[in-house]
Amino acid sequence: NAGVMQNPRHLVRRRGQEARLRCSPMKGHSHVYWYRQLPEEGLKFMVYLQKENIIDESGMPKERFSAEFPKEGPSILRIQQVVRGDSAAYFCASSPRVSLGTGELFFGEGSRLTVL
Amino acid sequence: KQEVTQIPAALSVPEGENLVLNCSFTDSAIYNLQWFRQDPGKGLTSLLLIQSSQREQTSGRLNASLDKSSGRSTLYIAASQPGDSATYLCAVSYGANNLFFGTGTRLTVIP
Numbered sequence: 001n002a003g004v005m006q007n008p009r010h011l012v013r014r015r016g017q018e019a020r021l022r023c024s025p026m027k028g029h030s031h032v033y034w035y036r037q038l039p040e041e042g043l044k045f046m047v048y049l050q051k052e053n054i055i056d057e058s059g060m061p062k063e064r065f066s067a068e069f070p071k072e073g074p075s076i077l078r079i080q081q082v083v084r085g086d087s088a089a090y091f092c093a094s095s096p097r098v099s100l101g102t103g104e105l106f107f108g109e110g111s112r113l114t115v116l
Numbered sequence: 117k118q119e120v121t122q123i124p125a126a127l128s129v130p131e132g133e134n135l136v137l138n139c140s141f142t143d144s145a146i147y148n149l150q151w152f153r154q155d156p157g158k159g160l161t162s163l164l165l166i167q168s169s170q171r172e173q174t175s176g177r178l179n180a181s182l183d184k185s186s187g188r189s190t191l192y193i194a195a196s197q198p199g200d201s202a203t204y205l206c207a208v209s210y211g212a213n214n215l216f217f218g219t220g221t222r223l224t225v226i227p
Contacts, residue, residue, distance in 0.1 A: 004159075026192060033214065042120070043160075043205070045214035056213040103148065105215065109159035 002027065004108035005074075006092050012114045019079040020087070021111040025094030031034045032075045034067060037089040046090075047077060055109065089113075118143045120204065120208055122218035129196055130186030130226050137191040137221045144187045146212035151180050151191050154203045163204075164191070196225045 005024040013019050025032050034046040045059040049069040060067065064082075069075040079086055089112045093105040119142045129135050139149070148167045152160040164173045164180040166189070172181040179192040188205045193200060207215040 006159075035217075040219075042217040042219040043207075043215075044217070048213040059214065093160075104162050106162070106164050107152075107160040112169075 004092055004094050006090075006108035006111050008111060009109065010112050010114070013082045013114060015083055016081050019082050019113055020021070020078040021079075021090050021092075021113070022074040023077070023092030023094075023108060024074040025092075026096075026106055029094035029096050029106070031095045031097070032069050033093045033095070034075075035091045035093065036076050037091060039088070043091060046077070046113070062102050071092055082113070084115045087113055087115045117211065118208070118216050120206060120216050120218040122204075122206055122221050124221060125219065126222040126224075128224040130140045131196060131198060133225075135194050135196055136190065136195050137193070137204050137223070139191070139218055141187045141189075141208045141216070143210065144145060144184050145210060146184060146227060147182075149182055149189050149209070150179070150207045150215070151178075151189075152205040153172040154205055156202075160205065169204075193223075196223075198225045198227045201225050 007022050030051050032049045035043040037043045047060050047067045048056040052071050064080045066078045089110040091110045093107045095105050121140045123138050146168050150164045150165045154160050166173045166182045177194040182189045201224050203220040205220045206218045209215050
């Protein structure tokens with residue numbers, strides 16, 4: 001049973017380009033979460049999705065960032081017109097349960113974005 | 117505002133020592149608390165999950181305690197080994213859609 005798979009593991013973009021990060025949850029998990037870890041900071045929640053639905057995007061920057069989790073295929077975090085401040089590790093996590101009140105999150109190894 | 121604080125930020129101990137990592141949270145109305153391990157350039161591995169009704173959880177040489185009323189948790193590592201060197205993260209759930217993470221304690225166990 002494969003864990004949470006993220007790709008690419010490392011991505012380099014120039015300012016103004018687009019970055020697309022992909023996440024395949026663990027088998028049987030239909031709840032996906034994206035977190036961002038800025039250098040020397042803790043992980044910060046960005047967005048929570050279920051298949052074809054964005055449930056909570058309260059942690060997403062209002063501009064340039066978007067996320068989706070289609071019926072088929074991986075979840076995608078998309079960053080348009082990247083800036084240097086977007087350089088960070090982006091982690092995806094999945095859960096089999098609706099509420100985190102009782103369940104665990106399983107994390108991928110992250111995608112490290114560097115903006116030149 | 118829900119904040120999670122971990123002290124110390126970094127810790128070095130000689131191999132074989134027992135050690136304690138601390139985590140405090142400002143809002144005590146938690147559902148659960150998790151301790152994670154993060155190796156450099158890697159993802160997070162869940163170590164222990166404590167539900168709000170529990171006082172502690174144990175797994176091998178690890179023991180995590182929870183004191184909701186004081187807003188504190190500790191992670192106790194017995195007989196530390198060089199392989200325990202990593203960053204340890206504390207994360208709190210309030211039952212909604214996200215976890216609140218501390219900034220971690222970077223542990224180095226010296227052979």
